């Protein structure tokens with residue numbers, strides 16, 4: 001493994017030049033390093049920086065719907081999905097830790113909004129995989145959150161008892177078992193634990209979709225759809241698809257946290 005000192009990018013706005021090769025990038029797709037034009041176009045209606053799930057979702061949703069789509073320039077510093085998107089576990093679910101964090105702050109309404117939003121992702125992925133005929137090993141199945149230390153497991157058991165019967169508990173079961181989990185800790189994080197989406201405060205015509213705290217597969221696709229609605233139809237965050245949690249909106253206050 002390389003040390004953090006040889007992973008310094010020459011430009012801090014660019015991803016590191018020498019990433020490890022993830023499993024998902026061992027058998028490369030023809031679009032991996034695709035350039036649709038020899039030289040970069042001098043102009044485009046919409047410029048998207050980053051061809052991970054967030055950027056690709058915005059581009060996809062901009063190209064859908066009625067009327068002719070805007071011209072889109074999708075820029076990628078390395079290869080398509082070579083960042084977090086090409087190196088994740090691919091699990092689409094609400095992490096129980098995220099639910100517990102919200103419950104600790106008494107945000108029970110946000111728990112329901114978040115679980116509905118993530119649930120909508122599972123349907124949206126199934127739909128897009130079938131509609132576009134994507135060869136991506138999609139599987140609809142059960143998943144497990146495994147607690148590797150007794151303190152966290154005890155906190156979960158306590159919350160489970162306290163919140164029994166709430167809607168989010170109905171699609172879940174608590175199982176006592178001896179499993180262990182390893183997490184890589186490579187992820188974009190935000191201070192309040194939620195992603196940022198929407199127009200960047202004070203930067204007219206610039207939008208952000210980022211900061212998924214290790215759960216981007218469950219939040220970026222439909223947040224991308226929402227950002228595409230803002231860009232294409234000049235909508236404020238408040239008027240995009242109501243499934244998108246309003247507390248994902250990027251604001252000066254959230255950026256200053």
Ligand SMILES: Cc1cc2nc3c(=O)[nH]c(=O)nc-3n(C[C@H](O)[C@H](O)[C@H](O)COP(=O)(O)OP(=O)(O)OC[C@H]3O[C@@H](n4cnc5c(N)ncnc54)[C@H](O)[C@@H]3O)c2cc1C
Pocket residue numbers: 013014015049050051052053054055075076077078079080081082083084085086087088089090091092093184185186187209210211212213214215216217218219220
């Ligand atoms: C090890 C690991 C496991 C994970 N497991 C899960 C999981 O099981 N379930 C889940 O929901 N989430 C998981 N995640 C999180 C999830 O992968 C991310 O939240 C999600 O992929 C973020 O997508 P993104 O498009 O925002 O970012 P990225 O996929 O990182 O895409 C950003 C892209 O932008 C490019 N870029 C950056 N800067 C520039 C620039 N200046 N110019 C041009 N291009 C640029 C990068 O090269 C990159 O391709 C995991 C993450 C990791 C690292």
